[in-house]
Amino acid sequence: MLNKDAVKAVIFDTYGTVVDWRTSIAVEANAVAQTIGFAEFDGEAFADAWRAGYHPKMKEVRDGLRPWTTNDVLHRERLEDIIPDFGLNDLDDAQRTDLNKAWHRLSPWSDSVSGITRLKRKYIVSTFSNGSYGLLLNMAKNAGIPWDSILCSDVYRAFKPAKECYLAAIELLGGEPESVMLCAAHNYDLSRGRKFGMQTAYVDRPQESGPNKTHDLKAEQDWDIITTSIEGVADQMGV
Template sequence: MIKALFFDVFGTVVDWRNSIAVEFDRLAKEKGLDLDGQAFALAWRRRYVPAMKVVRSGERGFVALDTLHRENLIEVLEEFGIDGLSETEIDELNRAWHRLAPWPDSVPGLTRLKKKFILATMSNGNVALMINMAKHGGLPWDMILGAELAGTYKPEPETYLTGCRLLHLAPEDCMMVAAHNGDLVAARDLGLKTAFIARPTEYGPEQKVDFEAEHDYDVIADSMEGVADQLGC
């Protein structure tokens, strides 16, 4: 019997691309820069997996995603030829990840699911990032789990297993909910139940994968409300 749902967050629960783009379009307007927010968001995100890989491999000790995001931001600002920002302005831009907007179905779906299950984030985002995002967007988590508590990044097994252990639950009592096949396969290999939500616009025109479920997950839906429907909430 499933007792807890673990959620991937970036892309699955919130729309990082448009949220980041809006902030950089605003910056462009304020500073009179020739800058495409959408292109900037995608360029920033492109550096996400490689930055974590160095930590996952053990080559670099664990650092929170806020730190990786900031290092990547500085590189992308340079790539886009944007200079002259103060350290405070860079910090503030980096916290754009703390202000991502939920997909329209996320809060209604999570609110229904919360009545029956423990809802926990299982994100690579650090604890403060997840808490600030939840307060910003009204995400009703019971607990923030994920990378920072495990000291490594998904899809390392320890990330998921630390979550199960902290809830005193067996993997089979937990279900991973994600819009990414890779995340679900990693969780399934550890014994967790799985739910796929299709988010075909996550990457916009750049999206190449994850248009649909590539495996026979326990739940396959096209929204958080669809997950709630299928789990009888």
């Protein structure tokens, strides 16, 4: 049950919850594909394929099969993996480097900046992301997201859903689990947050994975807040 008075910080899953990675990546992929002669490139399929390789690579790190590797490097590896499949071999190194930085320029959903700005009036607002530190800083600068701090994989050198991430965030924010509200569009993330004592806010993002989304179609537990936008979280937090 929501205990509003205990909340001091609201931390946000970022890819999918705050920013629309799929559309942003599709737009940038289409643009760079055009520069090498693709008039009708399928940027959305490309974005899906890029993202699909990300979770297995994080899992390799989580499972100890490879040493700590930052999200930026994993993105680049996956980009190189799929370039041949999408006929993009003609992209030169500078174009590949710039395309990889598309993840630093993801666009927020229309309610994200306004909702986070409202929450910031009363609460600490922070990323809680598997993204790289610099990536999240650049994204915030580019999109005008007014974070108070960057909590991310690089800080604790672990990827969600590893428990180290949740425990480190709670500790850095002062050690009281209930004072931290985790806001996410993903049930697995909230489930882990709740396990470690965080309060939880589910934001439905039906467009996150395009028209064929198969996961996180609805709130799967009685999260403390269940809503359809970050403005909705602000409404329920009374700010």
